Amino acid sequence: MITVNYFGNIAEAAQSDSEILDQKSLDLGELLDLLDSKYDIRKFQFQVAVNRKIVSKQQTLSISEDDEVALLPPFAGG
Structure with a gap:
């Protein structure tokens, strides 16, 4: 099963x-x-992290059982 965390x-x-x-x-x-x-997510700006590592949404990447995916709001500041 794949865990998806939303923010x-x-x-x-x-x-x-x-x-x-x-x-x-x-x-x-x-x-x-x-x-x-399910949630019309593409209308939002967000970043994707797989197993706590930020990845490109266009990246060809296999998500497997026990992976954790997070959809994160854009970060700003410094």
């Missing part, structure tokens, strides 16, 4: 701060498409 506007849209998906594996694009169909 900011996406957490509000999902009405939750986390979700466990009953998926063995997906690529990152498939995961984002699935979440977009």
